[in-house]
Amino acid sequence: AQSVTQLDSQVPVFEEAPVELRCNYSSSVSVYLFWYVQYPNQGLQLLLKYLSGSTLVKGINGFEAEFNKSQTSFHLRKPSVHISDTAEYFCAVSPTGFQKLVFGTGTRLLVSP
Amino acid sequence: DAMVIQNPRYQVTQFGKPVTLSCSQTLNHNVMYWYQQKSSQAPKLLFHYYDKDFNNEADTPDNFQSRRPNTSFCFLDIRSPGLGDAAMYLCATSLAGGSNEQFFGPGTRLTVL
Numbered sequence: 001a002q003s004v005t006q007l008d009s010q011v012p013v014f015e016e017a018p019v020e021l022r023c024n025y026s027s028s029v030s031v032y033l034f035w036y037v038q039y040p041n042q043g044l045q046l047l048l049k050y051l052s053g054s055t056l057v058k059g060i061n062g063f064e065a066e067f068n069k070s071q072t073s074f075h076l077r078k079p080s081v082h083i084s085d086t087a088e089y090f091c092a093v094s095p096t097g098f099q100k101l102v103f104g105t106g107t108r109l110l111v112s113p
Numbered sequence: 114d115a116m117v118i119q120n121p122r123y124q125v126t127q128f129g130k131p132v133t134l135s136c137s138q139t140l141n142h143n144v145m146y147w148y149q150q151k152s153s154q155a156p157k158l159l160f161h162y163y164d165k166d167f168n169n170e171a172d173t174p175d176n177f178q179s180r181r182p183n184t185s186f187c188f189l190d191i192r193s194p195g196l197g198d199a200a201m202y203l204c205a206t207s208l209a210g211g212s213n214e215q216f217f218g219p220g221t222r223l224t225v226l
C-alpha cells in the first residue's frame with residue numbers, strides 16, 4: 001500500500017519570502033508524484049508532476065519540486081511567494097499501473113504582507 | 114478549452130431528499146472519478162469508472178450511487194442525504210495507461226438542511 005505524509009498542516013510565511021512544503025511517501029512499487037493546489041471553493045489544479053528523468057521538476061506559478069528517491073521525498077519550493085499563493089497544497093502519488101491517486105492530508109500556505 | 118465541468122456549483126437539499134450532481138468532460142478521457150472532500154481534509158475517493166466498468170471503494174456508503182451514460186457524462190446520486198454528507202464533491206478525469214494525472218472540475222458544494 002502507498003501512503004503520503006505532509007507533516008506541516010499549516011505554513012505561515014511573509015510575502016516575498018521563500019517557502020518549502022514537505023512531502024514524504026512510502027510505496028513498495030514505483031510511483032508517479034504530483035503536487036496540486038486548491039484555492040477556496042475550487043477544484044484541484046495541477047502544479048507539477050514527476051514521472052521520470054530529471055529529479056528537479058518545474059511547475060506553474062514559479063513552483064518547483066525535487067524528487068529524492070533515497071529519502072522518498074518530493075518537497076515543493078518557491079523562492080519568493082505572493083499573497084495570491086495562499087491556498088491548500090496537496091501532495092499525491094500514483095502507483096504505476098493503478099488508476100488512483102493517494103493524497104496527503106494537505107498543507108495550508110498562508111502568505112501575509 | 115478542454116475541461117471538466119460540474120453542475121451545479123452549489124446545491125442545497127433537505128435531509129433525506131435525493132440529489133444528483135452532474136459532471137461532464139471534453140477531454141475524451143476514459144476514466145472518471147468522484148471524490149468527497151470535507152472541510153480541511155484531503156479528497157476521498159468514492160468510486161471511479163474505467164470506461165463503463167464501475168469501481169466502488171470499499172468504504173463508500175450504499176447511499177452513494179453513480180451513473181455514466183456515455184464517455185462525456187457522469188452523475189453522482191445521493192439517495193438519502195444526511196447532515197454528514199454535506200461536503201464538496203469533486204469530479205476528475207484521467208487517461209488510462211498514462212501517468213494517472215487527474216484533471217479536476219471546480220466542484221459542487223452540497224449543503225444539507
